[in-house]
Amino acid sequence: MAAAAAGVSATTGDKKWERVIMVTGGAGFIASHVVILLVKKYPTYKIINYDKLDYCSSLKNLECVEDYPNYEFVHGDILAADLVNFVIRKENVDTIMHFAAQTHVDNSFGNSLTFTRNNVLGTHSLLEAAKANRARVSRFIHVSTDEVYGEGSSGEPSHEGTEMDPTNPYSASKAGAEHLVTAYRRSFDLPIIITRGNNVYGPHQFPEKIVPKFIAQISRGRKLTLHGTGTNTRNYLFVEDVARAFDVILHKGEIGGVYNIGGDNERSNLEVAKTLLAAMGVIPDPDVDADATAKHITFVSDRPFNDLRYPLDCKRLAALGWTEEVSFTDGIARTIEWYKTNSGNWGDIESAIVAHPRRGNLTTEVTEGKAPSKAITDDETAVEPASTPTAAAAAAKTT
Numbered sequence: 479m480a481a482a483a484a485g486v487s488a489t490t491g492d493k494k495w496e497r498v499i500m501v502t503g504g505a506g507f508i509a510s511h512v513v514i515l516l517v518k519k520y521p522t523y524k525i526i527n528y529d530k531l532d533y534c535s536s537l538k539n540l541e542c543v544e545d546y547p548n549y550e551f552v553h554g555d556i557l558a559a560d561l562v563n564f565v566i567r568k569e570n571v572d573t574i575m576h577f578a579a580q581t582h583v584d585n586s587f588g589n590s591l592t593f594t595r596n597n598v599l600g601t602h603s604l605l606e607a608a609k610a611n612r613a614r615v616s617r618f619i620h621v622s623t624d625e626v627y628g629e630g631s632s633g634e635p636s637h638e639g640t641e642m643d644p645t646n647p648y649s650a651s652k653a654g655a656e657h658l659v660t661a662y663r664r665s666f667d668l669p670i671i672i673t674r675g676n677n678v679y680g681p682h683q684f685p686e687k688i689v690p691k692f693i694a695q696i697s698r699g700r701k702l703t704l705h706g707t708g709t710n711t712r713n714y715l716f717v718e719d720v721a722r723a724f725d726v727i728l729h730k731g732e733i734g735g736v737y738n739i740g741g742d743n744e745r746s747n748l749e750v751a752k753t754l755l756a757a758m759g760v761i762p763d764p765d766v767d768a769d770a771t772a773k774h775i776t777f778v779s780d781r782p783f784n785d786l787r788y789p790l791d792c793k794r795l796a797a798l799g800w801t802e803e804v805s806f807t808d809g810i811a812r813t814i815e816w817y818k819t820n821s822g823n824w825g826d827i828e829s830a831i832v833a834h835p836r837r838g839n840l841t842t843e844v845t846e847g848k849a850p851s852k853a854i855t856d857d858e859t860a861v862e863p864a865s866t867p868t869a870a871a872a873a874a875k876t877t
C-alpha cells in the first residue's frame with residue numbers, strides 16, 4: 479500500500495483531495511494503465527475507476543493499486559445516470575476521463591447496436607451528468623480514436639481539423655459520440671478536451687485485438703489468422719507511452735482542444751505477425767524463411783471494410799512536451815513477457831482468439847457481458863487459395 483501524501487488523510491469523508499478524477503472504463507486496457515499511473519504519481523489526487531466490468535475488463539489489471547488510499551473502484555454503467563450523478567456529487571468529482579466504450583471493430587460488424595448504446599448513448603448520458611454538475615466538473619477528457627478520420631485516402635496525415643469520415647460501425651459510433659461532445663462544449667460550455675489515438679498495444683489488452691491474439695495463437699501452436707492480404711497497416715503505440723500522453727493532456731491540454739496521439743511504428747498486420755513469430759522464437763528470421771513463415775499463417779476473409787492506414791499529424795501533442803519512449807521491439811518483448819503469466823486474467827478466451835470473434839450474432843443472442851455461444855472459426859473464414867502454403871509464402875514475402 480502506498481503512503482498517502484503528507485496532510486492527506488486516508489479516509490474519504492474528511493479528505494480534501496487536490497483533485498478527484500473519475501476514469502470511466504478503468505478496468506479495461508488503456509484506462510487501467512492511466513489509473514495506475516495517476517494513482518501512483520499523484521497521491522494527492524483521488525482516482526475513481528468507474529467500470530461496468532464488461533467481458534474485456536479485469537480488475538486484476540488494477541491489483542497493484544487496489545490498496546492505495548487514493549484509489550476506489552465503482553462497479554457501474556455510464557448509462558446509469560443516477561449512479562453517475564451520485565458518484566460525482568458524493569466524491570466531488572472535478573475531472574472526468576471518459577474511456578469506457580465498446581472497442582472491437584470486428585464485434586461492431588455483428589452487434590453494432592451495442593456500440594451505439596454504449597459509445598453514443600453512454601457518452602451522451604455522461605455529458606448530461608457533467609452538465610448537471612457543471613459547477614464541479616472543470617475538465618472532461620473524451621477519449622476518441624484515429625478511426626474517426628477513416629482511412630485518409632489523400633495519403634496525408636490527418637490533423638485535428640481533418641473532417642471525420644468513419645467507415646465502420648465502431649468508428650461511426652465514436653464519431654457520433656464526438657459530435658455530441660463538441661455540441662455540449664458549444665451549447666453548455668462544458669470543459670471538453672478530445673483525444674484521437676493510434677492503435678495501442680501492451681499488457682492488459684483483451685486478446686481479441688491483434689497483438690495479444692497473435693501471442694495467444696502462437697502460444698497454442700496455432701496459425702496466425704491474417705485478415706485479407708495482411709497489408710493493412712496501423713501505427714502502434716506502447717500503452718505506457720499512451721498513459722503518459724493522457725497525463726500530459728490532463729495537466730497541459732487546452733480546454734476545447736483536440737489532440738491526436740500517434741507515433742512512428744507503422745506496421746502491416748503481416749509485419750506484426752512476423753515480428754511476433756520471431757520474438758517468440760518460432761522462426762528466427764521470418765523475412766528470410768518465407769516458407770517456414772507461411773506454415774504459421776492463414777489468410778482469412780477480410781473485414782467488411784478495413785481501413786488501409788491511419789496516418790496522424792501529432793504536432794499539437796508534441797508541443798505539450800510528449801514524445802513516445804518505448805520502441806516497438808521493447809514494447810513487444812514486454813508484452814510477450816506479460817502474457818506468459820497473465821493470459822488467464824479473463825478466463826476462457828477461446829471465442830476471442832478466432833479470426834473474427836463474436837461476429838454476426840446480433841439476431842441470435844445478446845452478447846454484451848458474456849461470451850457468445852458461437853464464434854466464427856478459422857475454418858469458416860479461411861480464404862483459398864491465399865491460405866495454401868504456396869500462396870501464403872508469396873504473400874509473406876511482400877512486407
Ligand SMILES: NC(=O)c1ccc[n+]([C@@H]2O[C@H](COP(=O)([O-])OP(=O)(O)OC[C@H]3O[C@@H](n4cnc5c(N)ncnc54)[C@H](O)[C@@H]3O)[C@@H](O)[C@H]2O)c1
Pocket residue numbers: 502503504505506507508509528529530531532533534535536554555556557576577578579580581582596600621622623624652674675676677678679683684
Ligand atoms: N485500444 C486501442 O488501440 C485504442 C486506440 C484509440 C482509442 N481507443 C479508445 O480508448 C478507449 C479505451 O479503449 P480500450 O481498448 O482500452 O478499451 P477496452 O475494450 O479494453 O475497455 C473498455 C472498458 O470500458 C468498460 N465499459 C464499456 N462500456 C461501459 C459502460 N457502458 N459503462 C461502464 N464501463 C463500460 C469495459 O468494461 C472495459 O473495462 C476507448 O474509448 C477506445 O475507443 C482505443
